[in-house]
């Protein structure tokens with residue numbers, strides 16, 4: 153059987169043009185997916201069974217009911233539970249997770265806090281002059297990649313939305329477009345760009361500010377060299393930006409994780425606003441995991457915030473205080489539920505040590521670093537492969553992921569539902 | 583010989599392709615590495631694949647060294663993952679985001695081998711049980 157127009161549930165590009173060949177309920181071929189997507193859809197080794205860490209410190213296979221019982225007990229006894237992850241699951245599961253957080257009075261945070269969390273802070277200050285990827289595909293004659301390397305992280309982004317293909321108003325595809333890459337390293341994306349600005353690490357804010365000054369006619373205030381880049385290069389870049397018909401600015405962790413964090417985003421958004429007084433310019437964060445955008449949406453519509461502390465009886469949001477790493481650095485978390493992510497691999501070691509000190513429940517299809525420090529492990533079905541669900545593309549377009557094969561694994565939603573039932577008291581809405 | 587570096591971490595396609603396959607040797611090879619420019623490699627007097635100890639005020643880790651022509655002198659790139667995170671700055675500067683890029687540190691030749699994922703995590707578990 154061939155399934156056409158299947159959606160890839162790996163990165164925030166959510167490519168929706170895959171053809172998947174299924175024989176005897178097994179995926180035997182995937183066409184059009186990149187290496188990242190094909191690897192996921194063709195499958196990796198899975199966690200076989202629910203597990204609980206025994207007194208000898210070994211993970212031991214148990215029944216699903218025992219694992220859910222143990223997980224519920226851990227959460228019920230916690231004073232400051234953290235429910236973290238959520239980027240690689242459906243909006244429906246995310247919604248259940250936030251409900252569970254409300255019942256427990258937990259902090260619910262997503263992988264965005266170590267990814268585009270600062271972007272959200274920047275957007276809260278300046279707004280987001282953006283467009284759909286479809287608009288960018290059809291109109292953008294200038295593309296900027298700043299602090300990102302889509303050839304590695306979003307391999308089909310350029311061929312589907314931002315690079316080579318023809319657009320409605322760009323009938324010669326790549327020939328109609330100019331690419332500019334700004335990065336600390338000469339990346340593969342930089343190598344195929346028309347212009348590459350190799351800036352000094354941590355100088356994004358000053359380079360963006362210098363560009364703003366030039367764009368706004370205050371170039372005389374800009375010194376000869378900024379962030380390792382000559383003023384001539386910056387003037388040339390600003391000329392390209394001002395003279396394009398439709399510019400699209402994509403950015404990644406190079407801005408959110410470098411010195412300045414959300415202030416870099418604030419500055420990039422301001423530059424985009426400045427450029428809109430002269431031409432049309434839009435800006436879009438390159439979101440990593442396929443549904444990290446969805447978590448921001450779901451959490452915002454359920455609680456008013458893109459990440460939330462529900463311990464006070466009313467939703468509370470203050471990144472830097474209630475974000476996962478801040479809580480862990482203060483060793484405040486006394487139990488955690490990790491869904492569809494791997495903080496043990498992706499948090500700084502000081503946070504991982506504190507995460508490992510307290511009971512940890514993992515819900516995930518795959519064994520990873522977090523499994524090594526988990527006390528309860530519950531394997532699940534893969535959304536977009538073994539179960540359907542809703543996800544948001546990086547530009548905020550919601551898409552319905554399809555089920556491609558049957559699976560014996562329960563999905564995240566089902567497991568969360570069971571935990572919710574166990575921890576609910578009379579009067580809880582669930 | 584020691585070499586001072588500004589460490590940045592980030593995605594690579596090999597890291598991404600093995601993100602759901604973290605206990606594999608492919609993931610280990612993709613992430614337990616540090617990429618530096620030719621000049622720095624020469625300063626260290628090492629060839630690609632040699633083991634080095636990367637140290638910062640936040641920790642140290644042993645990884646393999648690799649050449650990346652795209653890196654300016656003094657810039658070291660470690661793919662995001664448990665090895666990189668042994669040396670990054672946990673301070674979030676009040677916005678939830680730790681310092682995954684722009685961490686000052688040094689690189690020096692090492693006699694030890696890089697720890698695999700399980701061994702690294704058993705250190706964090708801080709107990710004596712497990713396989714290590």
Ligand code: SF4
Nearest residue numbers: 160163167186189308
């Ligand atoms: S670019 Fe992203 S969504 Fe598209 S096939 Fe590759 S991993 Fe999947």
